[in-house]
Amino acid sequence: MIKKLFPILLAVVGICAGLGAGVFLRPEPAPPVAIGAEANGEMDAGNDLSEVPPIAGEISDSVDYLTLSDQFIVPVVEDGKVKSLVLVSLALETKPGAQEKIIENEPRLRGALLQVMFDYANVGGFDGAFTNSSRLMKLRRNFFEVAQSIFGDEITDVIVVEITRQDLS
Template sequence: MLRKLLPVLLSVLALVAGAVGGDLLRGTTAAGIAAPDPQAALPADELPGVEPIAADNAIPPPPAAAPPRPAEPGKADAAAATAWFKFPQQFFVPVMHGGHLDSTMILSLSVEMPETASEEVYAHEIKLRDALLRQLLIHANTGGFDGNFTTEAHLRKLRAELTATARTIVPRIGEILIGDIARQER
């Protein structure tokens, strides 16, 4: 019986000790009122270890900051850090013609996102992979990988399709990046 209660009691004790320690570090009393600072009422020239500053040597106040600009929808804020997630496995997309396998497309994809969205992207990795593979199969079945598929116009269209698909799963995704693309002929 004691073996079962001991972990619970230790957890409760640790929780209470953490709360008390946090309350002490914050500088409040048990009633929740901030404890008075004994040096707050002293003038600056009477504080221990503080030298008064002469008016001619005063440090000028910092310039006022410009108000933040609203971010464009779908774009990462310029001040926010950008992160990337690279899918650990490549995407293999069969290209069929006349009911027979003609070739296989091999792609390495990465997700560009705000750093604050990285946990959400990692949590939805499997759903993202499924949705992107589905979109790649649609692209292949509509002739997107026929002919010269590496022209900028073709790749821009593919990136836009993949990005729109990924944003249905995680709306804060910035772009889908194509790291590698190759066609393996049969």
């Protein structure tokens, strides 16, 4: 009887010892680093985000928000087959009074934003951990640049309201 219980007891003791060692020897979490900043506090040369408004800032009464009417649906193609679909909902932060002009020209804006998403999907932007903050920041920067190329300073920010990927089997 003891010969049968000894291996089980040995396995339970080994698992408990491993868990205890893992808890006590866990490394300290790394200190938070600003997005795009190196450990020494300097910005990467390729990640200059000075043109993009910060993700979270002060709430201002001098801006309006316009949620684009429909979601964007972007296919992610691999080996000539659609492997997943990405759905993106966007909102625009605008200067007051600019919303009417934007709504009148929404098809042009949607076409340009959709092209940005297609290009982003084609370079693998929606693969893997696509919600990583640095990846989303690049996508937002591209959205912002395209929106400003069409409407100028009337667009003050582009906000990703929702992003979802549905993998197809």
